[in-house]
Amino acid sequence: MDYLPLFFKLTHQKVLLVGGGNIALRKAKLLCRAGAHVTVISHKVCDDLQDLLDENQGTAIVGEYHAALLDDKILVIAATDDNPLNERVHFDAVERNIPVNVVDSPKLCTFVFPAIVDRSPVVIGISSGGSAPVLARLLRARLETWIPKSYGKLASIANHFRDQVKETFSTVNHRRVFWENVLQGQIAEKVFAGRDEEAARMIADKLANEDPEHQVGEVYLVGGGPGDPELLTFKALRLMQQADVVLYDALVSPEVLDLCRRDADLIFVGKKRDNHAVPQEGINELLVKHAKLGQRVVRLKGGDPFVFGRGGEELQTLKEHNIPFQVVPGITAASACSTFAGIPLTHRNYAQSVKFVTGQLKNRTTDLNFNELVHPNQTVVFYMGLHTLPKLAAKMIEHGKPASTPAAIISRGTSADQKVLTGTLDTLPQLQEEAKLPAPALIIVGEVVELHENLSWFGEEVLAQNLTPVKAEP
Template identity: 65%
Template sequence: MEYLPLFFDLKNRPVLLVGGGDVALRKARLLTRAGALIHLIAPEVCEEVKMLVEQKGGQIELGKYRKSLLQGRVLVVAATDNQSLNESISFDARSANVPVNVVDSPALCTFIFPAIVDRSPIVVGISSAGKAPVLARNLRARLETLIPQGYADLGALVGRFRQQVKQKFSTVDGRRLFWEKILSGPVAEKVFAEQQDEAEQLLRSAIEAAEDKSPMGEVYLVGAGPGDPELLTFKALRLMQQADVVLYDALVSPEVVDLCRRDADLIYVGKRRDQHTLSQEGINELLVKHAKQGKRVVRLKGGDPFIFGRGGEELQALSEQGVPFQVVPGITAASACSSYSGIPLTHRDYAQSVRFVTGQLKSRQAELDFSDLLATNETLVFYMGLHTLPDISAGLMGAGRSASTPVAIVSRGTCKDQRVLTGTLSTISDLQESAQLPAPSIIIVGEVVKLHSELTWFGEVHQEANHALEQVQQLSA
């Protein structure tokens, strides 16, 4: 984020505007809408600018800019076509610690004007950090069609009753839950239908009937998918943006975490091999604790919560404590990573079934029954198996699976840095030793891997890795 978005209270505050042409007129319109008292200086001023500034209680001065005009101003806007003058204004303002905007010159600005969707008191600002103002305006135009004018009336109604609700509820959570119910119910619908009196009466009745008590919260077990934020479900995104607390694990990408509600408490509870930030029992306790405080808790898990995600264990703990919960399925890594790497899990020419297998068992001493994984018309997908890849390959071959069976490793699947390494059961461990693809990764075993080079659109690394392996083998020889 290059700029911190802020909303500046300019009501009856002195602002300096340098320039008297069309550009200055656009800025004067915006500043006066915000209630600013403008002091405009320019050698010449167009009549429309003069009328606007004077009608709004501002002052017009015909003349040249001088540094002394900055004294007492809360901000300054340079709207001239003189580059040297604009640079001087920017330098003077920065030296005086006065926020400055130089139109169409981001490098000379300490603040920039966003494209604005005005539904006062609801205002949306859209910025491209000065890099693509036309794109920002295009986005504003789209939002204009999505946000009805009725939101202005709804915002005003809420503002009139905000103090009453604050007095009714002793806690922030109680007030928030009340308003969320109001804003998604019949009061809002009455406002949008322009039935203001009915909406106000409904709101009064709701306030009178409301009880100030701390309700039980709820836990949402949300599948975050394999990494690409565009693979989130609508329901997942909605709950993430409503949550008071978010517990997320190591497999959830930063891009997905960034979509959570901005003021939510984000708690990292990630677990990687032999590196547990918090035990599973500790995670369960946190879920219960926050829910019993009346909070909405999102447990954000990579992939799907019920496929090697220990979601069932967490729900058992919640159920035992009487905590209500919902489960939001996510796209599991096997499906997403295979799709993004051009490897269909089933194909009538190669595989009629697919099996998901964990490479990390609850007991490290336990062993997979490889003799049950030998069907050549079945695709095997190993989760969390990168560190046991040599054991998996040796186990399958030892049980009778052909050494030439195709294998693929998909590393950081669906992310921008996704990499795919292909080989066979007999070569994949050496290839990975050379390539060093990072976790998280899945391993796909089966004839469908042959389709990777034909169907993929992601970059490939297996040729590079094969070349590296050949060099290693030559040196060893």
């Protein structure tokens, strides 16, 4: 480690900035945000920098740099394109044991400016030691997307209650557990939703009634999307990273599961045709059991938990047991798989509506309202219909849908081994009999399937990896 990360408290401290151009302006903005008293020395000071100094009680000196300007300064930055001048500033500062930064000259720096994620009072600095500042900025951009801006408010609210927490809990461990629950649970979520006053009231109530030995956890019903981990929402990822227990389905991809907290207990509760690892009632009981142990539980489902995911049934059970919960939507398979197959679900020239239908009812029948499914200018997406495809196709034709209607199967959509099989209502069942595409798979019926050949984009990516999709034309 070439540099030790430190945070300077610059409020009301005197800092010298050598240079008066745009680079100096960027550094001056950071210094002023930190509350420093900034003195600028330069032959010319740009208007924006002058305005910034005027707004923040800074000083601009037009003239020549000299070592006496370092007197009473605790920090100095050289931001000029004059190399001999930058070297003079460096040596003068080192001689006086004053930390110095020379912009874009790591060898002349005794400290460096990190890329900053500002969630004041929480501040994160990322540094490459001056070797790759662009990489540091890219990492900062990634963290910016992962860390809600409301973390600053959360930290401020927590600071307000610090003394009360110390008085309430006698041991460090009990205080740690309390703060973990506050900073990662439903109180934090209130702050992220902009409900600061409600969050503060909840902390006060928690302090008044908290029993550190008996705490109720929380359940997060999270949509894991169609399989590609990059399609997860930021909120889903954040909750997955803080869960103590994860109950996951068969449709959750290994890549998504791998993003859960490393030391979380992973419990498989998936359902496959004629093989339910844990029946739905058992899943409900597990959610209640772990929450009552004070644990944070993620119920991780493929796609969206409210689209053929039995999420409503699980929430009803949690409600009956007064267990806090929240729901994080996921990208449902119909949207993601059709997109990755180049099949728009709606199109002005082909379909003005779309229906999502389960291909198999609770009683294992396909007794659907087929009169509603055969309307023209409509796209129908069947979930869980692979094993009943011959019956579904026959019924739609029987109720008036033309046998020549384009239809497609998308197997393992959005994954590297995605395969797309196209045909018609009349031919698709036989094509699938020969191709035997595996589940999970979606069936799309409608004129929009014709667009697959021209709009397919992900398939070309798969072909480039020598993974040839199955494709049959009507």
